[in-house]
Amino acid sequence: MKFFDRIFHGSNDIFSVATKAVDAAIAEHGEDATMAMPDTAYNMSCQLAYKGQKVMKLKDLKTALANINEMNTREQRTAAIFKAGIGTAMAGEIIEACKYVNTATPYEGTKYHGHFSDAEVRELGVPLVTNDIPGFVVIIDPAPSEKEAADLIRGYQERGIFVFLVGDIIDQAEAMGIEMGFPVRVVAVGPEIWAVSHVVSFCVRAAMIFGAIEGGDWDGFMEYTFVRLHAFVNAFAPVNDRTLAFGAGAVAMGFPVITNDMNYIRPIPKTILLQPNTKDFIETSLEARDIHIKITKIDIPVAYSTAFEGEIIRRPDMQIEIDGSRKDCFELVEIKDVKEIEDHSIQLFGPDIDEITPGSKMEAAFIVEVGGKNVSPDFASVFERKIHAYLNCASGVMHTGQRDMIRIRISKDDFDNGFRLKHLGEILYAKIKGDHDAIIEKCQVKIYTDPAKCKELRAYANDVFNQRDERLGSLTDETVENFYTCILCQSFSPSHVCIVTPERLGLCGAVSWLDAKASNELDPNGACQIVPHQKCIDERIGAYEDVNEAVKKYSNGALEQVSLYSILEDPMTSCGCFECICGIEPMTSGFVITTRDHVGMTPLGMTFSEMASMTGGGVQTPGYMGHGKHFIASKKFLKAEGGIARVVWMPAALKEQLAEKINATAKDLYGIDNYVDMIPDENDMQDPGDPAELYEILAAKGHPVLGMEPLI
Numbered sequence: 001m002k003f004f005d006r007i008f009h010g011s012n013d014i015f016s017v018a019t020k021a022v023d024a025a026i027a028e029h030g031e032d033a034t035m036a037m038p039d040t041a042y043n044m045s046c047q048l049a050y051k052g053q054k055v056m057k058l059k060d061l062k063t064a065l066a067n068i069n070e071m072n073t074r075e076q077r078t079a080a081i082f083k084a085g086i087g088t089a090m091a092g093e094i095i096e097a098c099k100y101v102n103t104a105t106p107y108e109g110t111k112y113h114g115h116f117s118d119a120e121v122r123e124l125g126v127p128l129v130t131n132d133i134p135g136f137v138v139i140i141d142p143a144p145s146e147k148e149a150a151d152l153i154r155g156y157q158e159r160g161i162f163v164f165l166v167g168d169i170i171d172q173a174e175a176m177g178i179e180m181g182f183p184v185r186v187v188a189v190g191p192e193i194w195a196v197s198h199v200v201s202f203c204v205r206a207a208m209i210f211g212a213i214e215g216g217d218w219d220g221f222m223e224y225t226f227v228r229l230h231a232f233v234n235a236f237a238p239v240n241d242r243t244l245a246f247g248a249g250a251v252a253m254g255f256p257v258i259t260n261d262m263n264y265i266r267p268i269p270k271t272i273l274l275q276p277n278t279k280d281f282i283e284t285s286l287e288a289r290d291i292h293i294k295i296t297k298i299d300i301p302v303a304y305s306t307a308f309e310g311e312i313i314r315r316p317d318m319q320i321e322i323d324g325s326r327k328d329c330f331e332l333v334e335i336k337d338v339k340e341i342e343d344h345s346i347q348l349f350g351p352d353i354d355e356i357t358p359g360s361k362m363e364a365a366f367i368v369e370v371g372g373k374n375v376s377p378d379f380a381s382v383f384e385r386k387i388h389a390y391l392n393c394a395s396g397v398m399h400t401g402q403r404d405m406i407r408i409r410i411s412k413d414d415f416d417n418g419f420r421l422k423h424l425g426e427i428l429y430a431k432i433k434g435d436h437d438a439i440i441e442k443c444q445v446k447i448y449t450d451p452a453k454c455k456e457l458r459a460y461a462n463d464v465f466n467q468r469d470e471r472l473g474s475l476t477d478e479t480v481e482n483f484y485t486c487i488l489c490q491s492f493s494p495s496h497v498c499i500v501t502p503e504r505l506g507l508c509g510a511v512s513w514l515d516a517k518a519s520n521e522l523d524p525n526g527a528c529q530i531v532p533h534q535k536c537i538d539e540r541i542g543a544y545e546d547v548n549e550a551v552k553k554y555s556n557g558a559l560e561q562v563s564l565y566s567i568l569e570d571p572m573t574s575c576g577c578f579e580c581i582c583g584i585e586p587m588t589s590g591f592v593i594t595t596r597d598h599v600g601m602t603p604l605g606m607t608f609s610e611m612a613s614m615t616g617g618g619v620q621t622p623g624y625m626g627h628g629k630h631f632i633a634s635k636k637f638l639k640a641e642g643g644i645a646r647v648v649w650m651p652a653a654l655k656e657q658l659a660e661k662i663n664a665t666a667k668d669l670y671g672i673d674n675y676v677d678m679i680p681d682e683n684d685m686q687d688p689g690d691p692a693e694l695y696e697i698l699a700a701k702g703h704p705v706l707g708m709e710p711l712i
């Protein structure tokens with residue numbers, strides 16, 4: 001059979017499986033049964049994206065199938081195979097969706113992930129823009145051997161590439177002991193080829209969430225996925241017609257396919273590449289997609305990659321644990337005169353891991369001293385906060401917490417491979433200096449493990465932390481000369497600009513004013529540019545002529561004006577990777593806040609995903625705004641609308657996390673004690689989606705919003 005005909009044949013084949021799945025689902029549940037994928041505001045997103053069609057009930061799938069059928073024209077033209085390929089992905093989505101008709105968790109209890117939530121799509125926003133994840137690979141079907149499967153997966157992992165596995169390669173990965181899951185960026189999507197549709201759904205949702213591409217805009221999706229998502233496919237021989245049909249869809253989205261099937265596949269430059277040697281898959285793939293990866297060489301005996309950042313080391317697997325909650329531990333970065341620093345000196349004072357009983361807790365204090373002409377003392381906290389990510393990226397090392405509340409676990413495997421404390425120092429040296437080499441000239445690391453010394457130094461470190469907090473607390477929007485832009489997210493959300501101020505961090509939660517300042521000094525032409533705020537237009541809403549000029553310039557004219565402190569008048573845009581979303585609640589004239597981590601309903605009758613879909617893509621949407629968690633306790637949060645007293649609902653976990661700071665702000669602004677207790681959460685409500693019940697609870701708690709002017 002000719003190459004194109006094989007694609008049409010595969011596409012037809014998937015279409016008939018989809019038709020049978022729909023018939024079976026309707027026979028079982030009736031055609032009026034609801035059809036909703038869990039935790040997404042973009043139900044059946046492939047249908048929504050490419051056809052602009054909303055699927056609500058099983059009967060809608062009949063129309064969807066008819067649409068797909070029309071897409072397979074069997075014309076011998078490239079455009080026709082692309083269409084058939086996308087149709088195949090849409091049919092695949094239908095097959096998978098039918099598994100979700102009766103349950104939100106059809107893959108529960110299996111090793112497969114299935115559908116991705118909107119929160120998962122959003123979570124990848126920041127690592128994508130910072131290039132921590134330089135690309136995505138979908139690996140289909142079993143490799144020639146288990147070892148080749150493992151080598152390929154690990155090779156990608158070490159380069160930070162996000163790996164989606166489909167089909168029997170998942171069993172091979174399992175047999176080789178590869179840890180799989182969203183946090184370690186190797187996801188076993190599903191056992192059958194149509195599970196690929198979950199990845200397609202992931203990509204088109206990225207286009208809708210970050211790029212504001214609207215359903216039905218076929219060309220818009222094609223362009224977005226090609227230009228912005230650096231994805232590609234590796235398919236092992238023999239590639240059957242079904243896989244080929246999905247491959248055509250991938251190619252249509254701009255994702256090249258690399259395969260070792262030399263017999264039946266016709267190569268197309270930059271698009272379908274033949275590579276007989278699976279060992280060279282990685283190189284061929286990265287080249288095809290033009291992905292360049294900077295690898296920092298670190299002198300340690302274990303693998304190091306951002307892919308290991310989310311890895312969990314369980315108690316039975318740990319050699320030792322450095323535990324700040326039980327022992328005297330801390331990590332501290334200090335800025336010193338370069339003359340006092342011996343570059344790359346890593347010293348250990350006290351016993352190493354060998355001398356500690358396996359499985360037990362130990363003291364450890366890390367002091368990193370850095371120096372350079374342009375290193376401001378304020379940057380110590382910027383570097384220090386990165387230690388968490390830096391240490392976590394070592395395979396077999398887990399780090400949580402900060403300052404004197406750290407916990408570091410080192411695995412038995414790492415210990416057996418010769419990993420010792422000095423290697424933590426090597427990581428800190430290589431990353432802190434390497435990532436900031438434009439300003440850091442010298443760096444040295446001192447590690448203390450002697451209990452008495454750790455106790456003494458901990459008191460010293462706490463003094464440093466206290467002084468630092470006092471200094472940071474005194475930084476307000478009024479006291480600093482400049483704000484900063486951050487346009488990192490423009491690689492996904494082309495017109496979005498964050499204006500970062502001391503009292504308003506970037507909406508991803510990862511960029512504070514100090515981070516932006518440091519980033520500007522490291523790379524003066526980079527994402528963070530200086531924004532003066534001398535020409536005030538309206539102090540109440542935080543409108544400035546110079547800020548507007550900056551926003552206009554850096555959004556390439558997409559945005560004319562923005563207010564820093566209002567959600568109703570010219571609010572800041574949202575890119576899509578925000579930690580929290582807040583939205584107006586008309587009955588109480590207040591605002592409801594929820595976070596990516598909270599999957600439940602809110603009193604707006606919407607979940608996080610649904611609220612989040614009200615804004616994004618760099619567009620202003622008065623009444624809805626994405627923001628960082630720590631902005632909530634700022635005196636500038638909702639300032640124009642009356643401040644934090646307008647907050648009428650938050651998830652309990654978020655309240656708990658921010659309680660101290662929110663209470664202090666409310667005390668300062670309104671003289672209210674324990675304000676957090678007045679904000680209802682999911683535990684206070686019988687029906688978390690009922691605004692009338694919310695109103696009653698607010699009245700019973702004496703919440704201040706009820707005494708405020710109506711908003712609209």
Ligand code: SF4
Nearest residue numbers: 486489498506508511
């Ligand atoms: Fe993106 Fe804004 Fe965070 Fe920068 S500060 S990474 S633009 S969300």
Ligand code: ZN
Nearest residue numbers: 125489575577
């Ligand atoms: Zn973003």
